[in-house]
Amino acid sequence: MNAICIRRAKTGDTQNVANLVQESWLVANQNLLPSDTANALAKSADIGGFVAGEWQSIWIAEINKEIAGVAGVNPAGVIWALYVRPDYQGCGIGSALYEAAINMLKLAGKRKAILEVMAANENAVAFYRSRGWVQEGRRTEHIPGFRFTAVRMGLALG
Numbered sequence: 001m002n003a004i005c006i007r008r009a010k011t012g013d014t015q016n017v018a019n020l021v022q023e024s025w026l027v028a029n030q031n032l033l034p035s036d037t038a039n040a041l042a043k044s045a046d047i048g049g050f051v052a053g054e055w056q057s058i059w060i061a062e063i064n065k066e067i068a069g070v071a072g073v074n075p076a077g078v079i080w081a082l083y084v085r086p087d088y089q090g091c092g093i094g095s096a097l098y099e100a101a102i103n104m105l106k107l108a109g110k111r112k113a114i115l116e117v118m119a120a121n122e123n124a125v126a127f128y129r130s131r132g133w134v135q136e137g138r139r140t141e142h143i144p145g146f147r148f149t150a151v152r153m154g155l156a157l158g
């Protein structure tokens with residue numbers, strides 16, 4: 001695989017970032033949520049609007065000038081997104097984006113990082129656990145016809 005380039009997002013990236021988040025989210029959740037629920041959520045969530053408002057906290061992984069993954073990490077220490085394009089998963093892109101996000105928080109002087117992930121997303125929970133994150137809480141969310149549990153995780157930044 002060609003070299004991974006990690007860079008900050010630009011305003012012109014927002015549509016491509018939103019498309020990637022939606023595609024990766026749907027693939028990650030297709031076995032966790034009923035498919036009609038997953039599709040309805042993906043359609044109803046204003047991912048484009050959210051990404052457009054948060055573009056300054058987004059990091060992008062590019063391969064051959066194509067966006068292969070994104071991380072969203074804000075100054076409060078919240079990693080609010082980590083998504084790799086399904087056809088690029090397992091190639092080290094998520095790890096590279098994760099390292100960039102953690103380094104950014106350390107450089108900003110943050111002592112702690114936090115995030116939330118669906119409890120049923122075992123791949124993601126394992127990804128964070130193997131990097132030292134610990135579970136700090138759980139909450140159950142109700143959406144029409146379905147309920148799911150989100151795990152809140154934290155990491156002390158040395």
Ligand SMILES: CC(C)(COP(=O)(O)OP(=O)(O)OC[C@H]1O[C@@H](n2cnc3c(N)ncnc32)[C@H](O)[C@@H]1OP(=O)(O)O)[C@@H](O)C(=O)NCCC(=O)NCCS
Binds near residue numbers: 082127
């Ligand atoms: C979780 C995710 C960001 C990891 O990114 P990635 O580029 O696939 O991961 P990497 O290639 O850097 O590998 C990181 C680890 O994940 C493991 N991994 C990668 N692909 C995997 C897969 N399909 N199934 C299980 N484990 C996998 C690797 O073995 C590696 O293990 P390690 O932590 O012990 O080193 C990515 O799979 C993804 O976008 N998933 C869908 C969205 C999501 O669930 N995001 C997180 C919640 S917001």
